[in-house]
Amino acid sequence: MSQSPIALHGREYLAIPGPSVMPDAVLRAMHRAAPNIYEGALVEMAAGIVPDLRAVARTSGHVAMYIGNGHAAWEAALANTIAPGDLVLVPATGRFGHGWADMAQGLGAETQIIDFGKSSPVDPGRVVDALRADTAHRIKAVLAVHVDTSTSIRNDIRALRDVLDAEGHPALLMADCIASLGCDRFEMDAWGVDVMVTGCQKGLMVPPGMAFVFFNDKAAEVRTAMPRVSRYWDWTPRANPQEFYQYWNGTAPTHHLHGLRVALDMIHDEGIEAIWARHDVLARAIWAACDRWAEGGALAMNVADPAHRSTAVTALRLPSPQGTALRRWVERNLGLTLGIGLGMATPGDPAADAFFRLGHMGHVNGQMVLGLLGGIEAGLTALDVPKGAGAVEAAAAVIAAG
Numbered sequence: 001m002s003q004s005p006i007a008l009h010g011r012e013y014l015a016i017p018g019p020s021v022m023p024d025a026v027l028r029a030m031h032r033a034a035p036n037i038y039e040g041a042l043v044e045m046a047a048g049i050v051p052d053l054r055a056v057a058r059t060s061g062h063v064a065m066y067i068g069n070g071h072a073a074w075e076a077a078l079a080n081t082i083a084p085g086d087l088v089l090v091p092a093t094g095r096f097g098h099g100w101a102d103m104a105q106g107l108g109a110e111t112q113i114i115d116f117g118k119s120s121p122v123d124p125g126r127v128v129d130a131l132r133a134d135t136a137h138r139i140k141a142v143l144a145v146h147v148d149t150s151t152s153i154r155n156d157i158r159a160l161r162d163v164l165d166a167e168g169h170p171a172l173l174m175a176d177c178i179a180s181l182g183c184d185r186f187e188m189d190a191w192g193v194d195v196m197v198t199g200c201q202k203g204l205m206v207p208p209g210m211a212f213v214f215f216n217d218k219a220a221e222v223r224t225a226m227p228r229v230s231r232y233w234d235w236t237p238r239a240n241p242q243e244f245y246q247y248w249n250g251t252a253p254t255h256h257l258h259g260l261r262v263a264l265d266m267i268h269d270e271g272i273e274a275i276w277a278r279h280d281v282l283a284r285a286i287w288a289a290c291d292r293w294a295e296g297g298a299l300a301m302n303v304a305d306p307a308h309r310s311t312a313v314t315a316l317r318l319p320s321p322q323g324t325a326l327r328r329w330v331e332r333n334l335g336l337t338l339g340i341g342l343g344m345a346t347p348g349d350p351a352a353d354a355f356f357r358l359g360h361m362g363h364v365n366g367q368m369v370l371g372l373l374g375g376i377e378a379g380l381t382a383l384d385v386p387k388g389a390g391a392v393e394a395a396a397a398v399i400a401a402g
Helices: 024-030 041-057 070-079 095-106 124-133 157-167 217-225 235-239 254-270 272-294 322-334 350-354 366-382 391-401
Strands: 013-015 062-067 087-092 110-115 139-145 172-176 195-199 210-215 313-317 336-340 355-359
Touching: 013 355, 013 366, 024 254, 041 062, 041 210, 041 254, 062 070, 062 235, 070 095, 070 172, 070 195, 070 210, 087 095, 087 124, 095 110, 095 139, 095 172, 110 124, 124 139, 124 157, 139 157, 157 172, 172 217, 210 217, 210 235, 217 235, 254 272, 272 313, 272 366, 272 391, 322 336, 322 350, 322 355, 322 366, 336 366, 350 355, 366 391
Parallel strands: 013 336, 087 110, 087 139, 139 172, 172 195
Antiparallel strands: 062 210, 195 210, 313 355, 336 355
């Protein structure tokens, strides 16, 4: 794709829902020679990372770290808790709910999927019906995605714990927070989550390559009763290492650890409550702009109710093929990259060209969001897409009000 001359200089902006924008301080920390992996600074640094990860997740539980992406975290969580033939319940609100279910099937589990479509959150009432029907307690876990990046739906994880407790069902509550941790409010212990998975490349602001599984004592007991867990996926030595290599079952992701150390320092310097508030303001600014554009009749947000939208990602649509045309125009002419639509249409369906997403997670501030929105305004104008007026002004007003 050839670029316009005005896009050839200056810093490009990757406004996709992961990998997120990487802070310069993180990249500087990673730009170093390979360290000693047996003793010294790296070994000493690693022990402090675990309690700081716990603080971000709001848990006093256990943490297992893996070299891998979010899919690795999915498999690690399942490998330690779900045996072949076990049944898991999956309330799905997008591609990633179905993806976690598929991962469970690949490990020999049976899956019961409740599909809530692509624009609505989980309805706890339908989960109640499934749990009540499970009189033999065959369901061993509920796999819930907190924020499904494909649809930008944010689900009420605490409500699922309330349902499980009210029904007296012993299933584990497992939450995918790959897109939400460090962006949307998440309280692992207060919300009664037994297992949580995430990756390093979104709210944690580190290049892709590390995955984390958080688990409580109830989940640890389930692991102990498992007939077999592979040496690699076993979270027990990773969460309770006697030697440094056991954190990783081998060589550590040395440079990622240096980046993660800086990212965690940045998170704790700002404070997790302040981070949640920042994401909320910036998301509301984006939604205000989208509401104005939508007055032209072409653009629509995927999730109608703001209470069910993630503050880390916004899924949008235009009449096909204008979604793809907009992405290509802003990338070629402005150096601005928007996220593709994901899982909203079948491969090869022309309708897929209607959808796109905005990532506003992690290392993002007001001027970046206003620049993003100004870029979209330019693209919509260049492509003659009908739109309402005053979008950027509406966003600016939200940011000004704080």
